[in-house]
Amino acid sequence: MERVVTPYEGSGHRPWDDAAEIPAPLRLHRTTVSPRWVDYNGHMSESCYLLVFGDNSDAFFRYLGIDEQYREGGRSLYTVETRLHHRREAAEGEPLALSLRVLDRDAKRVHVFHEMRHGDTDVLLAAAEQLLVHVDTSAGRSCELPAHLQHRLDALHRAHAVLPVPDLVGRPLGIRR
Template sequence: MDRLVTPYEGSGHRPWDDSAEVPAPLHLHQTPVSSRWVDYNGHMSESCYLRVFGDNSDAFFRYLGIGEDYREGGHSLYTVETHIHNRREVAEGEPLVLSLRLLDHDAKRLHVFHEMRHGETDALLASAEQLLVHVDIARGKSSEMPPELQQRLATIRRSHATLTTPDVVGKPMGIRR
């Protein structure tokens, strides 16, 4: 049986450097639009926007220090909720550049915001707001992250606190009357 593989699978994670400056926002993932992601309308299918945002999350996990060895140790981050805002169409081969900002975190959860931009024009193509939870895989329950991950998140959050919160964050979906 084939399973979904991210571009970063098998790459481990980068070592954390306490003295390194944390970019605000982070730019960890870029990719061209794959021909497999293009639908009958000739542009990237809606499900593939989520796939690309998921790959961006995976790049962030590895930046944070979460790779295969961490999962083999029995813990991971799972997505609890995602809100995607599609802004523009994008076609096969066009370059995608993603950013990620950490909006908030606590001992068990992360609130992140992704932006997908065109790699040549910088046009905003889509954004995604996600809530992630740290889990004990064997127990199937949320669990607190180890202190070193919480400290890294606090460092990232301090850097990202300088960024303006996008106006779509925390907005409910519905028909405005």
């Protein structure tokens, strides 16, 4: 059985530069709607939105310094919760441009927000709010991020704090009456 492979698999991570300006938000991933992602309604299937947001997360992990070498050390970031917001359809061949911002963080967790926009028109297609947890993969439980990653997340959080919190963040799910 084949495993899921992200577009960044095997690419390592970029070196961190404390003096470099941190984009707010990060724009690390672009892709095109694959024919494999299109469903019987003629647009991108709902599960494929999550696949693309996952690829955006992987680009973020590598920006942060989490790659195959880091994971070989028995640590990783896992997604513990995701909330997807679908706004517009995306058709086969259309360009997708993704962004990510760090909303909050503590010693073990990272709260991020993704946006997926049409690569040509900048129309918002979907958004995802995620809670990530740092995990000791051999113990199968959460653990603190190492100091160098906490330092980087602090810098990202500060850089992204200048952005307004998206209206979708923390919104309860349910039928409004």
